[in-house]
Structures are given as C-alpha cells and as structure tokens.
Amino acid sequence: MPELPEVQTIINGLNKKVISKTISSIIEKRRGTIIFGENIKICEFGKIENIKRRGKYIIIKTSKDLKLIIHLRMTGKLIFEKDLNNSSSHSRAEIIFSDKTKLIFDDVRTFGKIQIINVNKTINSLQKLGVEPLSNKFDAEYLKNEIKNRKAPIKNVLLDQKVIAGLGNIYVAEILFRAKVHPATLANKIKTTDLKRIVSETKSVLQEAIKHNGTTISDYRSVEDKNGEFQNFLRVYGKETCECGAMIQKIKQAGRSTYFCEECQK
DNA sequence: ATTGCTTCCTGAGCGC
DNA sequence: TGCGCTCAGGAAGCAA
Numbered sequence: 001m002p003e004l005p006e007v008q009t010i011i012n013g014l015n016k017k018v019i020s021k022t023i024s025s026i027i028e029k030r031r032g033t034i035i036f037g038e039n040i041k042i043c044e045f046g047k048i049e050n051i052k053r054r055g056k057y058i059i060i061k062t063s064k065d066l067k068l069i070i071h072l073r074m075t076g077k078l079i080f081e082k083d084l085n086n087s088s089s090h091s092r093a094e095i096i097f098s099d100k101t102k103l104i105f106d107d108v109r110t111f112g113k114i115q116i117i118n119v120n121k122t123i124n125s126l127q128k129l130g131v132e133p134l135s136n137k138f139d140a141e142y143l144k145n146e147i148k149n150r151k152a153p154i155k156n157v158l159l160d161q162k163v164i165a166g167l168g169n170i171y172v173a174e175i176l177f178r179a180k181v182h183p184a185t186l187a188n189k190i191k192t193t194d195l196k197r198i199v200s201e202t203k204s205v206l207q208e209a210i211k212h213n214g215t216t217i218s219d220y221r222s223v224e225d226k227n228g229e230f231q232n233f234l235r236v237y238g239k240e241t242c243e244c245g246a247m248i249q250k251i252k253q254a255g256r257s258t259y260f261c262e263e264c265q266k
Numbered sequence: 267a268t269t270g271c272t273t274c275c276t277g278a279g280c281g282c
Numbered sequence: 283t284g285c286g287c288t289c290a291g292g293a294a295g296c297a298a
Contacts, residue, residue, distance in 0.1 A: 001291065056292080074291050075276085090276085109275045111292070125293080152269065161293075169291065218278090218290080254270075256291060 002072045004133065004166030005209035006220050006228065007056050010078055013223030014051050014058075014103075017080045022047045022098040023062065030110060033092040037117035042066065055129045055165030065119040068095075069126065070105070075219040076112030079104045108219065129165040133202050138164065140196045147187040154190060155183035156254045158198075167202070169256050170215055170237045175201050177236040182265045183258045184251075208233065236260060 002010070023045035028034045036042075046064030053059070058078070060068040070078070079088060082101050087094070093105040093114055105114060115123055130146070131138045146163050147154075157163055158172045167175070176183050179197040181190065190198075214220060214228030217238070221227065239248045242261040251258050 003292095071292085073293080107275095108277070109291090111274065150268075156269085159292085255272090257289090 001074050001168055001170065001217070002076065002214070002220055003056060003168035003171050004053075005171070005206055005230065006214035007053050007058060007072070007166070008210050009214045009222050009228065010072075011051050011053050011058060013080070014060075014078065017223055018048055018097070018103060019051070020047055020049075021101070023095055024098045025096045026114075026116075027094045027096065028092075029094065030092040033105065033107075033110070033112070033114060035113055035115045037115065037121055037123075040116065040118060042116070054126060055132070055161055056168070057126060057129075061119060067117050067119050067121075069115040069117065069123060071113055072107070073109070073111035073113075075109045076105065076107040077219065077221050077225075078223055079106055079221065079225050080223045103223075128162050130161060130163045131165065133164050133166055134206055138199065138202070140192065140199050143195050143199055144192065147190070150187040152187055153184045153253055154181060154187045154198075155258055157187040159254060159256075164202070166206075169258075170217070170234070171202075171205055171209065173237040173259050174205050174234060177260060177265060178205065180265055182262075183253060183260050 026045065044064050045066060046062040049061050049063050051060050056071060058070040081104055084100050084102060088104050088106040090106045090108045091104050092107045092110060095103040117123065131142060147157055150157050155172055158167055175198060178201040179194065181194050181198060209215060209230040212228060212230040212233065213222060215230040216227040217231060236248060236259045239259060242248050242264060244261065244263050246261055246263040248259050249262055
C-alpha cells in the first residue's frame with residue numbers, strides 16, 4: 001500500500017529515470033485505467049518537465065501543458081523498463097518514451113488510475129486534500145483546529161486525506177504507537193500534549209521511512225523494482241508482541257486492521 | 267457537517 | 283489437488 005513515503009520514493013526514482021524524456025505514446029492495457037479530462041485534445045504529450053507529489057498523488061507535468069495525475073491506490077507500481085518488449089504480469093498502462101524505454105503502470109487490484117488533464121485544470125480529489133504532513137503548516141495548532149469537532153476515533157481522522165494528505169494504515173499505526181495514544185480515542189478528546197506528540201512523531205516516522213525507501217509489506221516496489229526497507233523498523237503494524245512484552249492487539253476500525261499495544265497506548 | 271457502511275478488485279493463505 | 287472462504291485496504295459514493 002503506497003503511502004506518502006512510498007510515493008515519495010517512487011518520485012525520487014522517476015526524477016532519476018524519466019525527467020526530460022519525450023512521451024511518444026501512452027497505451028491503455030486495461031480499460032478504465034486512464035481517464036481523460038473533459039474537452040481535452042491531445043496531439044502530442046510532450047516532454048516530462050517535472051514530477052511532484054501531493055498526498056499520495058503523483059503529478060507529472062509535460063511540455064505540452066498536460067498533467068498526468070497518478071494514484072496507485074493499494075497495489076499500483078510504476079516500473080521503469082529499458083526493453084519495449086518486456087512487460088509485467090499486471091500491466092494496466094504503459095508510457096512509451098521516444099528513446100524506446102517505457103514506464104509500466106502495473107496494478108494487481110486495478111484500483112489505481114491515471115488521469116490526464118490540462119495543466120491549468122485540477123481534479124476534485126486533489127483540491128480537497130488537507131495539509132502536507134512534512135510542511136510547516138502541519139503543527140499542533142492546525143491539528144487541534146481540524147479535529148475539534150470530530151468525534152470519530154483518532155485513527156479514522158488521521159486516515160482522512162482531507163485532514164492530512166498522505167497517511168495510510170501502516171504509518172498511522174506507527175505514529176499512534178510512538179505517540180502513545182490509543183487508536184480508539186475520540187479525536188476531540190485528545191489532550192494538547194498528545195497532539196503535539198502525534199505531530200512530531202508523524203514527521204519523524206515519515207522522514208525515517210523516506211530515508212529507508214518506504215515499507216514493502218507485499219506489493220510496493222520502487223521504480224527500479226526494489227523493495228523498501230522500513231518494514232524492518234516497524235514497531236507495531238503486523239506485530240504479535242510489543243517491545244514491552246505485552247501482546248499486540250488487533251482490532252477493526254473503519255474497515256481496516258488496527259494494531260496497538262494496550263499497555264503503551266492508553 | 268460528520269460518520270460509517272459498501273463498493274471496486276485479485277491473489278494469498280487457510281481448512282477440509 | 284482443488285474448492286470455497288476470508289482477508290488485505292484507499293477513497294468515492296451514499297444514507298443516516
């Protein structure tokens with residue numbers, strides 16, 4: 001499940017591999033993978049000028065004033081391939097470059113999408129995104145204000161992309177463990193000291209994970225098709241026993257597994 | 267406005 | 283070996 005650190009690692013890889021390459025064509029291998037913006041007319045895709053991240057979205061800008069907005073959802077990957085004859089088992093779309101290399105969008109569960117729009121347009125889901133957790137705008141004051149009317153469990157609220165853009169199930173588990181906050185605590189009941197810890201642990205977990213090229217539990221791979229290493233540093237997600245010796249609890253919240261330690265997170 | 271349920275989808279892992 | 287079941291989960295869409 002690519003979350004912010006995995007998406008950032010992919011973008012770092014793309015910046016090494018595909019910047020300034022000319023897109024000669026984009027091939028849809030499975031219907032519904034590529035969505036074109038309204039009234040868009042494309043003669044040429046142009047050259048890749050820059051690649052940015054917003055939340056879990058990858059935004060590729062080209063010299064023909066187009067934006068490719070890619071969301072990998074759970075199992076999407078972008079794999080750089082030097083040989084046009086090679087593909088992958090779940091290739092859903094392929095971006096072909098004029099130098100006979102390509103970028104394969106591989107996605108087992110087919111939830112990922114590539115949207116193509118004009119550079120001056122945007123899409124709703126991007127507009128609705130909350131703050132970037134690694135920016136200075138994300139601080140205890142922001143979080144306090146965002147959650148003051150939220151009665152949902154803190155776990156659910158941290159997963160809400162409209163509040164913070166880029167967190168997913170694994171990193172929220174790690175953040176709450178490090179911040180020593182019980183995931184079922186109602187968001188508007190959390191004390192300011194705990195909010196401050198949530199903010200600082202969010203930043204440090206994400207930074208450490210980016211440093212280790214993300215977390216590979218099953219599907220995530222970098223552009224070079226390599227695993228991340230942060231799974232070796234997880235302290236609660238997928239664990240059975242806590243460092244303190246207590247059993248890790250596993251419950252369902254918002255339809256997803258939550259791992260936490262009853263002793264360390266009260 | 268907010269919450270939580272359902273839906274999309276495929277493959278892995280399990281019990282029988 | 284093979285069948286059917288459950289689980290994994292990001293986010294849109296919907297009802298309450």
